[in-house]
Amino acid sequence: MSEVTYIQPFDDKFTTALLPELILVAGLFALIIIPNLGKATFRVPGTQIRLPYFLGGERYSLISNPRLPGWIAVTTLVLAFVEVMMTFESGLQRYMIVSELLPTTINGVTAGDVLVNGGSHILPSGSKELLLINGFSRLFEMIFFGAISLAAIASMNRLQSFDSSDRSTNALYNNRRQADFYILLLTAAMGMAIVALAQDLFVLFLGLELASFSSYVLVAFHKESKEGTEGGMKYFIVGSVASGIGLYGLSMLYLWAGTLQLGELSVAFDAAMAPQGSPALPLIALGFILVGFGFKVSAAPFHFAAPDAYAGASSPVAGILATASKAMGIVGLTRMLLIVASPESNDGSAIWLVALGILSVVTMTWGNIAALGSDNPKRMLAYSSVAHAGYMLAGLTAIGAWNWDPKLAGHGGDAAIMVMTAILFHLVVLVCFKLGAFLVLSILESEGEVSKMSSLRGLSKREPLLAVSMFIFMISLAGVPPMSGFMSKLLMIMGIVKVAIGNMGDALSNGDILSIGDAHWVWWLALIMVLNSAISMFYYLRVIVTMYFHEPEGDRQGPLPSGWQVRTAIFACVIASVFFGINADGLIELCEMAANSLNYSWASQ
């Protein structure tokens, strides 16, 4: 704990601490301003003196390129991403940004205040913890920025653009939309980053809404099509309802505890969860909040809008929904379930264990079964995304069970970290292959509709490299070694099994007779999970078979439209998918570090 440096907004270290976010803000400004720079002048009234004020007017030739917003956004996102990476690389410095921080020299310490930063600062009792920069939040930022920058790169040739000399309304209109799209991407990234950093549930909620609103618009961005608008609308309505429920949950929680600070809520929960019965209010609140985040991770039965949204949105956007947006939901769930209603707070296991366990089973099974017969590749990927949410929920469930065995004292934290590592690893590599798959569809989309599996036909003949990429993404999604998807699934199974088995090994070496019934029931989650991944094999293979077996259909012949940007992005995804499968060690260590920093109490136990 003491490694965390407490700062308040606009301290001197503030810029260092929030550099990636500030880069995003700068990028946002740049996106808004730069495309508007022009030879506009202002005539000083009454004179002929024209003072240039640069906004508006005839655009400079340098910035008249309609692709410019894209470049700005990509640069910004990549910079932010690189910055996040750099913070890992150069030894992560942890910061807690609080609303108020007083130097010790000014005031004496009063009751409730805490000495921080090696005793040089006081944290007054009314001060709120707002944002925490540590391994966990940085890792999520990495996921968000990585995913969104890949999507941004891939979108660069997706949006219609016209030469700047074309002065038609349509051309102007479309060129203008370029900036809008990337602004929304950046705000989404911004919102997600806030979610990752937030230490106050309401701050988290704000970030969530920022990201959600951006994504609603992004989904509906193609308003020329029925599907686009419809998907956006459904996503918006169901999302709003979910977040409304979530917000109501927050308000109840606030009503109960008088605070939405994670740390304080956690203490309150610990105190309230007594064996003889718990107060109703926090449990209702917990349920409501679970719904709010459940929608974000698209857990069944809150997932219904997701397939429609994925199908309606352009593929890179759908990719963001399936990866970054989902990761955001996981952050929320992690904060809520593991910090606030933490398993430590209850003897044996967390209060939400059964509910989440059932949710995870329903989610993964529903997703896989629905995907089985789906003939729309995007919907199929959406359902598969539901299934993957189920796997992660299973992992979270396992963490909830980690101190089920009294004999586990001293071991449980390891298991929890193992599972958390697995979830983080999964989220990272999910960006590689799930987004990658969407990007492949994106290339196909630039040719025409991709609402039928048959659109993929003969891809191996038309674009062998793309087909190989898609193949790798598919088997990675299915969890076939040596792809990273396998590694993540293996980690997840390992984590769950470790939790379930606990220290049965000790009992075994004492000669006790144990059977699988003596393990915690979350072991069966692992079994359901592997069986589900076997089911999922079926529809992933169908994609492969369609690509390699069938001849190209109808007018879909020959190579696809080029677009080196999106191909680069796909290539990066392929490399990462394979690399993290074959050489997972570094990433596992990174995720382990992040998992460790989620909850210091685990490590200390």
Place this chain on the structure above:
Amino acid sequence: MSGSSSSEVVHSSMAEYAPLIILLPMLAMPVILFLGKVFNTNPTWKNTLKEGGIIALVAMGASLFISLAIIKDYLGSFSNNGDIFSLTWLNTAIWEGGASTTPISFGFGIYIDHITVMLLFVAAFLCFLINIFAIGYMNTDPINDNRNHRFYAEFVLFCAGMLGMVLSDSFLWLFIFWEIMGLCSYLLIGFYYERPSAASAAKKAFMTTRIGDVFLMIGLIMLWDLFGSLDYSIVFDPANIAAVSPGSLQMALGMMFIGAVGKSAQFPLHVWLPDAMEGPTPVSALIHAATMVNAGLYLVARMFPFFGAESMSGELIDLAFIIASIGGITAVMAAGIAFVQDDLKKVLAYSTMSQLGYVFTGLGVALWLANSLDWHHDPAAHTIVVVAFGAALFHLFNHAMAKGMLFMASGSVIHEVHHAHHHLHHDDHGDDDEFDAQSMKNMGGLASKMPITATAMLVGSASIMGLPLIGGFWSKEGIIANAWRVALEDPRFLFPAACVLLGAGMTGFYMTRMWVKTFAGKPSNEVAAHVGPTNSWIKTPLFILTFVTLSSVLLAGMGFTHWAPDSEYSFLSDKGLVDGIMYELGHAFANHDAFFFILTYVAIALGAILGPFMAMSLFGGKLEEGEDCKPWFKPVISLNNWVYNKYHWDNTGIATSGLAVALQNRLYIDKYYDLAMVKIVAGFSNKVAEADTKIIDGTVKQIEDKSQKISTIVRSLTTGSARDYILWVAIGTLLIFFFIWGVA
């Protein structure tokens, strides 16, 4: 091979070369096959090397030479029984509990004793002669164009299998070579692969023997489990035999006997043999007379030490009875079917079965005697056992020689009839040819045209019939006598004894019928009238075998009827040849025991008088006017003519009776086997295959289909209306409450 010579017995120096007997033909096979493939139409290959026939002949000659050298060395004394050398082949281990595994091994080696010597001579000698015959027969048959190398390759491999089986020193290797023979018989019977009948006959032969082989294999494994080895030197050791349970041993031997039944075409696994006549005649001679069918006899003969062991005394008589009974049944049944066959080779085939039945009966009674009598200590009993066993082996010998000769002679007849047919009709030989060169209906009166062949046939038939003093007489009398001897002791044996006695008469009938139908009487059609003499490749073996068969009185005198180890009266022993012959004659015709005296003459009356008489009264007759024949045929023809004219009677009633029809249909056994195959086995397997597809794979497919259906249902919940989605959110919320509340 690892391992080394292990026996301390001093051996013939030739025995060191014994492996060559097997190896030479075995190596000749790829050579012939390769050369034949490469030089297929080369004139030198075709004419000088006879498409590989000469290479085969050289290999077989060398084998025969080495065999004879070994036999010569061994004839002087039978004491050098046992392993020549042995090599380990398989090393493995079993675990019988306890702290370590027990290593076991299976080896290969050469083992020579009196039975080996007998069979070695039969096999090597007949293979060589048949090889000579084959060159004359195969290479002149235009239907064999350019594929005789295949015949010779398979032929030599077959011979290698037979010789290997005889020489090997363990039941395992006996089985291995036994199977190789089985393969070769399959290939040889199916030599005319394009004929569906040949293909089906080959399959039938392999399949039927395979069923026997399965039992044999299990029997061997049971035997192995009893002794921990399959080496003769170990399993024949009385000390080892004393240690095993008689019941288990009897089971094991019984299983092995079923193998022998299959191989030697005994009831009920006899069905393959008549069909196997689809192969070229040399093959018939080889498989059905000289070698393969004898393998089963050899196997049973090999069991002698078990029956003879003191510790087993009286324990194995049930098996001995079964052996004898199977032989008896087959002897009568096959003879009966032979009554009505018109196909020359088929008659011989059934005759083979019948005669093998004799040998089995002989072996059965010999084994019974060995098992019941106290022959280790009682010299009289010893003689009885040795003579009984010797008689059976001698019949094997006689039959092999005679039947080999008969087949070759019949081949010669068929060959020439075939030629005559072509010569006459000048048509291309094709498969649509209706003419059946093997049917006796197309022959008759050939005695004048093919004197050597007819002679050989005559002598061979006489030998099989047991005409006094010729070949089979000695051995057959011995078998019948011993069968009755046992029957007096053990009434169960009345059945096989009666069978063999009855069979003697039946043999007389069908063999005579065959001869007179073929050689006596008038040519039944134009073709038969134009048959010419045969070539010298074919004549030579006939000539040699005729001599051997005729000289069996000498062989008998030399002690062939006492062909057993530690006989006080062993081969060419102190008695000398003349004394030996006298002894045999006296023993046969002037037995001191009144029962056997009468029995002998009853048998002679049946086999040599009644049977032939009946046959002659029905078939044959005088030759065509103006046809001249060799002087030694004249009495036969005249007798036939006389009987035919005087006693000819209309047998239509019998020939069309139910029994005759049943015999013509082989007693419907084949029919029911086929029925069982088609209805039960094929039907069942089709059902199982269907179940595999419908039920096992069907379950998998069901899962697939059902999951697709469920998927459709699940996806139909996504109705497309945002209101429904929200409803689901609400339901989900309630469920979450429920579960959180439930826990809390």
Place this chain on the structure above:
Amino acid sequence: MPLVGFPIIASLIIMGTISNVSEEVREKLVNPIRWAILLFSLGLLGLTTAMFYNYFGDLNGFEGIAFNSYEFTARYAWVDSLGIYWSVGLDALSFPMVWLTTLLLPITIIATWDEKNGAYYHPLILLMGGALIGVFVALDLFMFYVFWELTLIPMFFLILKWGGEDRKYAAQKFFIYTFTASVVMLLGLVTLYFLQNPLEPLAYSGTLTGRTFDIPELVNYSYHANMNGNWFLGASMQKIIFAMLMLGFLVKLPAVPFHTWLPDAHVQAPTGGSMLLAGVMLKMGAYGMFRLPIALFPHALEYFQLVLMTIGMVSLIWGSIVCLGQTNLKKMVAYSSVSHMGVICIGIATMQPIGWAAALFMMFAHGIISPHLFAVCGAFKHHYHSMEIGSMRGMAKHSPWLATSMMFAWMASLGLPLLAGFVAELMVLIALWHFLVAEGWSVLWMVGPALVLAVTAAYYLWSMQRTIFEGGDETQPPASMDGQPIPDIANHEKLAMFVLAMFTILFGVMPWIALDMMNDWSIQIFEGLIMPILGNFNGGV
């Protein structure tokens, strides 16, 4: 170990390169590529043969190595945190399989020299070979599993791209079926992984988990835990994990009733795919059984002995009877594989050194014979455009080479003495009988194998009668030939079949070349593992 890495990397590079060149260039490259791959695989064969000659197959009798010790080992850290190592090594269990794989690679390439799209096909075969070798040399559970699944991918593509009419269904079924079983196996492996809890952490443990995937370490650990009547992991857990692992292996083997993927895969697979599938891939199941469940859970093996025996018997009998009801040549051969794999199962279930040695030899012998069978089937299909038995008769006349090859392969498969298969069958029967008598089981168990010996002959003979023989009637040649002259097989096919035949004879006549090391391995595992742990349970007549 270069044996694993090189083929995979080489083939990936080749395929990566050719996918980027134009159609014409690719056509031109086919020949150099297949020559290069042939030479490469021959090099591998040379390497393993040298190992064989110098180490494993000492012609004067294999010297023997101790139980749970390996040769040619190499170990590199792979994923430290989980205790995953790139750990390879060979013992007498894995070596024959590795050698077999390297033998079949060039033979497969030669036999299917002219396969269409060769620029992809031959590298794919090589990739397959590399993955298979990886399975056999892996001494790390993770690595084992990775290669285990990796083999699916090239095979999937071989079936999908070069297969028959219904290849789409067959390829998916093959993949999903075996994948399903192996994920269950994976869960078993992971459960096993976390149940290990020695007082001292085992070597090569993960930093995050504190457990190890190292097979020798685990075997060693389980050996000590199993001693003195204890069950490693406790009785119940041991049984459960044993069952989970066995499920994966039995499906791969395949054993009835998990076998139906095999006929579909075989019938649809191209010749080369079938050859490798039947030759090596099925053996992965049996190999896995020896490597993991048997070595780790001898108690559970004893417990499940009856089950395993039953499965083996059912596979044996069911497989052969279904064969009898087949009209499709390749399907029949595929089911015969099921039947033969049942023999392996029985050999294992006998729990006798001879039975295990026999199972190992059966794996080896079937690995040589079954590619021959499938090469013949492939040639049949290739030349006559039909797979139906009876559609083309009289092969002996118009295709003597194919007929000879077929006859040879068929005979070898039905267990003709002096060909490789016989030794294994004989030994299994001996082991079974000895086991039955020693354990006091009913000898009626023997009826199954006995029946099958006859049935096997029946279906092989039946099929030969309708292919090699006959053909003199007017129904030949069949309509599928479109009046074309009937060709015999090409020279490269002849060569491949001839080489296989020679090896079949070699290992039939001189089985000890391979059997000695297998036998030694069986004795070692018995004396080193089974007997100390299980004590006197078996035998003791």
Place this chain on the structure above:
Amino acid sequence: MIDPAWVSGLSAILFIIGLIGVFTRKNAIIVLMCIELMLNAANMQFAAAAVHHGDATGWVYALFAIAIAASEVAIGLAIFLAVYGKHETITLDDINVLSN
């Protein structure tokens, strides 16, 4: 001063009305209004809780939530407009091009 519990109760009623409204009404605008109702229920609760705890943060939360609600309406209406442009209806049940 009203007891915050009453306000909480009112907000619960509002929330339930809103929730029921969203899945019973067909017109998107009405649904949007119902969503606003739900958000407002939360706002009231925040305000009531702020009173209850004597903590000003609750009011801040409420203010932020109002801002969120406002932007939500803006976005929602924009999307509905776009939907109307393509589908010519904003009846939720009739907008189901995407399903299954």
